[in-house]
Amino acid sequence: MKSGLVRTERNPCGRAAISGRNGVRKLLIPWNGSSSIVDANVDRFLSLQQRMVDEQSTTGEIYLQKSTSSCSSLAVIFDAGLMSGRRSKMVKICCVGAGYVGGPTMAVIALKCPAVEVVVVDISVARITAWNSEQLPIYEPGLDGVVKHCRGRNLFSSTDIEKHIARADIIFVSVNTPTKTRGLGAGKAADLTYWENAARMIADVAKADKIVVEKSTVPVKTAEAIEKILIHNSRGVNFQILSNPEFLAEGTAIKDLFNPDRVLIGGRETPEGKKAVQALKQVYANWVPEDRIITTNLWSAELSKLAANAFLAQRISSVNAISALCEATGADVAEVAYAIGKDTRIGPRFLSASVGFGGSCFQKDILNLVYICECHGLPEVANYWKDVIKINDYQKSRFVNRVVSSMFNTVSEKKIAVLGFAFKKDTGDTRETPAIDVCKGLLGDKAKVCIYDPQVTEEQIQRDLALNKFDWDHPVHLQPMSATEVKPVAVTRDAYEATKGRTASASSPSGTSSRSWTTSGSTRACRSRRSCSTAATWWIRRR
Ligand SMILES: NC(=O)C1=CN([C@@H]2O[C@H](COP(=O)(O)OP(=O)(O)OC[C@H]3O[C@@H](n4cnc5c(N)ncnc54)[C@H](O)[C@@H]3O)[C@@H](O)[C@H]2O)C=CC1
Ligand SMILES: O=C(O)[C@H]1O[C@H](OP(=O)(O)OP(=O)(O)OC[C@H]2O[C@@H](n3ccc(=O)[nH]c3=O)[C@H](O)[C@@H]2O)[C@H](O)[C@@H](O)[C@@H]1O
Incomplete structure (x- = not known):
């Protein structure tokens, strides 16, 4: 060892x-x-x-x-024990926030480190109840098996946040970091309310030294602010803050966690900081090869997460911008993407043209990056990244416009079936799904929209279409309820029902089995599909 x-x-x-x-x-x-x-x-x-x-x-x-x-899982136990001068102590991990990141990540840690006790806590009673039930609160391929293997053995979910924070050696914080809707930086800056609440709670209940791990995506220098909160309220307890951003993608979370491209750990460059980095590193070393565990200073780790998401989103906006030119010139965007992706310096991934990227993070994190650039007096850099979002918005409205214009410039009273509503395949997550903008655009032109998605409830769809921008990114029980009784769209549990009597169909991102997206399908023939959840493109057919 x-x-x-x-x-x-x-x-x-x-x-x-x-x-x-x-x-x-x-x-x-x-x-x-x-x-x-x-x-x-x-x-x-x-x-x-x-x-x-x-x-x-x-x-x-x-x-x-x-x-x-x-390393072996057994080493973890000893390392953490020795950190505080104790030996023979089982490492206890507590994760604050049982969401799309906290839930799967902790389940995999529990699976890979059987000698570590992992407790996931949340303020949402409904979420914790679901984690302890047969119907997990999120759909993620492979997650069920992992949770069922570890639950009750070394993986637990609880609403008793104080108790489990107090008992833990390592505390991951994986709470919401939504875009601010009010006050300074509204519409761009990250709202750190939930993080701050978690930090205050940790400071209040901690009676022994703790390692606090930023798992949420946060602005650069958040660790410094968290450190201040913890230290000023600590009553002599020592805290080490680490940044350990998560790179999993929804729909492939378990695969990504089992076999990550890299694990990034940032910490203070002090002896205590380095020791804390090593302790966390040893947890991951149970299954991640050592050369894939990167250690950096705190600020590099925090910024790398925002930069990684910005780079990924930028590739999508780049290919989507080219898709507009393809449609104008007769080039085929799939062929162009294939050709450029064959250049090993560019690579083939994240070059699928689409109706625009969605999901809870790309837009939020780029806005966050833009705000940080502005705060540091770098307007040119801020504008560069802002354009990635502008192209994304342009792509979504361009798609709606093509649908409308291909149907004699109006969709009023025309039934349009939307097959798939989540932001990508293999997830039920609808946060920032492009389907919301597309449906709103079509509804704006008075279309009759009928939606089918096997992973998303009708309540969620109606709520998404009623919520204001950014409201979705708060704990579910704190979100405003849908203000209206009038349901803007019809939702069906049967794909064929959705398409019955339609004038057009649009298959949305959650219905993609490959990433071969196109927005040029407004006059294309309807593809034959194995099922709605395996459709390959956004498409719309004229009858
Ligand atoms: N969803 C994703 O694929 C990824 C998300 N991230 C980042 O991870 C963070 C969490 O994201 P998600 O898991 O998607 O969000 P989520 O909304 O699914 O989960 C967050 C959970 O934190 C809980 N929570 C909020 N404040 C709390 C508190 N004070 N105490 C206890 N629980 C509290 C909420 O009730 C909620 O269940 C965000 O910063 C996000 O940017 C990072 C990588 C991937
Ligand atoms: O920080 C996060 O939340 C995560 O954000 C993304 O993961 P995710 O949003 O779950 O899913 P992606 O597979 O990245 O897809 C995002 C959006 O881009 C779209 N996309 C993706 C790839 C592509 O080529 N074209 C394209 O339009 C997807 O359909 C989807 O709407 C990143 O891929 C993760 O590494 C990161 O951890």
Whole structure:
């Protein structure tokens, strides 16, 4: 073990063994780098661990036979214990915020680190109830299996926020960071109310040292503000703040978490900061190869997250801008994207032209970046990134205009079926879905819109179409209820029902099985599809 906290030793019998001579307890685990072997031995390990804690033994030792350079879950336990001068302590992780990031990320940590106890807490009773039920609050391929494997073993969900914060060694904060709707920076800056509330709560209840991890996407220098809140309210407890932004994409969250391109950890460049970085690094090292765990200073980590999302969104706006030119010239945007993506310096991903990017983060994070640039007196840089959003808005309205113009310049009283409402496939998430703008645009021209999406409830769709900009990004129970009883659209549970008697159909992002999007489909023939959830393009057919 690199840290030297866990000694390695060859076990000739190749089997786990506990020995206890002269009061020294040893657990010898043969380990070849496969977590299943650690899993199999973990119960024995935990009971030994517990006995050592119960007896306040300071002489217990763990011997780990290993043949790879990555760390084991057992090392985590010792490292965190030693951080506070204690040995034999099971690491406890608490995650504040049981949403699209907190839920899946903690489930995967629990799965990959069976010797770590993970508790996810939230102010939303409904969310926590759902995490503890058969019907999880979010749809994400593979999530069910992971949660069911760990729930009740080392993964728990609770509304008792104070209790679990107080018990935790490492606290992840993964709460909403919506765009501000009022006051200074409204429409651009991040609203850190939820983060601040979480920080105050941590400061109030912490009685022992904690590592606090920024998991939410936050403006650069947020860690400094959080540090101030924690330190000024701490009563002698030491806090180390780390930035550990999340790069998972919805719909592939479990795959992304199992096999991340990189894990980024930023921390203070002090001895305590470095120790905290190592402690978190060891959690990830249970399954992420060491060369993919990048450590930086706090500000680089915070900024890298915003920059990564801005770069991804910029590629989409670039190809969408080219799609307008393709439509004007007769070039095919899919062919152009393929040709440019073959250049290895450019690469093929995130070059699918679309009706515009959606989702809870791209727009929010770019606005946040724009605001930071403006605050630092960099208007040219701010405008550069602002244009990525402008093109995105242009693409959405261009699509609506094409639909309307292709139907003799009016969709009034014409039935339009919308197949898929979520912002992309394999998710039920409708936050900032382009379908909202498209439906609103069509409704503005008095179309009769009928929506089908197997992953989204009618209530959610009606609410999305009634909510004001940015209201969606607050905890569900704090969102304003739909102001009107009048339902702007029809919603059906049957795709065929949606298309019955329609004048046109539009298949939306959640209905895509590939990323071969096009907005040039206004006069294209309707494709035959396996099912609505596997349609490949936004399309609309004239009858
Ligand atoms: N959704 C995504 O794919 C990604 C999101 N992010 C970032 O992660 C953060 C969270 O995003 P999501 O999980 O999508 O949001 P979410 O809305 O699904 O989850 C946030 C949760 O935090 C809870 N919460 C708010 N304040 C709280 C408090 N004081 N105490 C306890 N719980 C509290 C809310 O009730 C909600 O359940 C955001 O900053 C987002 O930008 C980062 C990467 C990917
Ligand atoms: O910070 C976040 O929230 C996350 O934002 C995105 O993930 P996500 O928004 O879940 O989904 P993406 O796959 O990135 O898609 C975003 C939008 O862009 C659209 N898109 C994507 C790719 C493409 O080529 N064209 C395109 O229009 C999608 O349909 C969707 O509407 C990033 O991909 C994640 O790395 C990041 O962690």
